[in-house]
Amino acid sequence: MVTLLDVVERALTGKPCLEREYDLRVFSSKLREVVKEYDIKYDPDTPVPSDDSLADDVFNAALDFYCEVGTYCTDTGRIIKFDENEIKERLKTAPSQLVFGEGADARTLVPRKPESKTPPWCFIGAGGAPVSCEEIFLKLVESYASIPLANSITTPALTSVRGIRIRPGTPLEILGTIRNIVLAREALRRAGRPGLPIMNALATATTAVALNTALHPDYGLRKTDGYLTGVIAELKTNFDLLNKVCALRSLGYGGGVCAENGPLFGGYCGGPEGTAVTTVAGHFMGILVYQAGWHLPFPVHINYASNSTPELLWVTSVFAQAISRNTHLLSLHLNYTAAGPCTEMCMYEIAAQRLAAVSSGVSIESVGVGKAKHEDYLTPLEPMFASEVAHATKGMRREDANEIVKVLLPKYVDKVADPPLGVKYQECCDIKTGKPSKRCLEVYTKVKEELKDLGLEFSISQEDTG
């Protein structure tokens, strides 16, 4: 079985290759080859396909592809490679379930299948979007934890410490990361869900040294939380990322390691077909290079930094079916909307994204609203809405999801290039009570009613909330 030490050894001794050579002559070139060989074709009229053989072809293409291209280590300029047996063995031994959280808030993350009635895991919150101050951070996380369908929390990113902008690799980052976890845990206590897992630990930590410092138990991180480790686009890593994995595993937090991977549609992946294959290959990299227990793919549009266009919905659906049909890997799709909070467009985007992902067999992280880039432009309404749509989608046939998505797409697709900004937290919610304004609630209610008319049933059962 491949160990982390094997990975490091291969990073030091693998085939040398210039980075540009890897991008263009190894990665892009081989990707085009496998897409052609397996005759994988994007169909713009079917954002949520029901073709099992397409999903299996994408899976097998990704297997061939990853065996050929491996992972590029940017620190050594060498390729870390694995053979097919190593990938298949790891696919068999990777965790098929993981428990996150503690006490009454502990839940088990399990794999799903396309059209499965198994409730999707709802990893709810900010998607790492920035907030301007600690007060808003606390209010938001408390609100996220109060969402009934939330299984785990993704916190916002603090951008300053005592008014000084955080810089990665500096003491500011370490101090910011510690504040991030201390505040998040306090917010969960205030919401009455102290055991709820934080699975993006931590949005403020870019470097290994910041994460490692914040792992001290006094600050509140737990072995039942989740720990995101990024894949550098496309299929690359470096020693700082491997250091995070090494530290987490050495200190007993290894079960929570997640590989987060955002392949770029339009970048080295090329079109939707190559992006789908790369997203699946990212799972193989995750289980081998990062020894990850769970996966957070978020394929995104290179020009719009979101994933609600028809191409990205197709990529989401196809990768989800490829992984869920052929493995027991624990995979959660992260969605980014183009539009900002409390806009109808944002709600339509979320609905289309959650329908595509959940009907195709994966769970969700929601949501990076408005590309998760505008400070304070995030409210609790969007993640709550996402979790409700996700649960309303369980058991839904892909064909039916496809029809609903096709009704939703024309409502927003022409505006993706120039989307509405929406409102800030402090414009939506009462800063004292945390309650959303009537106007914002009306937007949420209106779109939810439209979805009911399209056949979605919004009801929460005991099974949904655990």
Added chain:
Amino acid sequence: MSEELFKRLREAVIAGNEKTVIEVAKEVVEKRLDPLEAIEKGLSVSATVLGEKFDKLEIFLPDLLVAADAMKAGLDILLPNIPKEKAFEKGTVVIGTVKGDIHDIGKNIVVALLRANGFNVHDLGIDIPTSKLIEKAEEVRADIIALSALMSSTIGGQKDVIDYLKDVGKREKFIVMVGGGATTQEWAEEIGADGYAETASEAVMVASRLVERRRST
């Protein structure tokens, strides 16, 4: 005949056919045709087409990078043959991803399109300390320092470069542009950048406009 050659130049660049671009550019020089006209009617037109195609994702990043290489090969042959008084110089850019940020795909697209549009680009790569960016800009007498940052946790590095320039009394010497996933127009204004662009095509337009404005004052 010149029109035919310019058309071949355009088509070869768009197809990313470096060999043909070199052959045609050499033919332009051998036949004593106007190299500036060959750039304007051949290479520059193809740069515009490439930008438009990439915006619509009719072509993808690998196609763009290969085309930019072909464009550069053509420029390398044609530029030395332009008389000094007609010098074709869109501007010199020093670009890098700021300290602490290791993401480079967005920056690479901007580099490719700037080069395709005739800018002389010095790409320093990722995780670049403030002082190195400024040192290079001084060394090559850059018009523009362009700063990329993907994450909200790393955009502070863009502010650091601007603050440093101010503190050493050199802010007016360079145009500073910012871009990347986490940056916004509001952020650019807050830190005192001269220009911001959300996409690579916009970055080329903003860079061209800012250099023209500076040269006309």
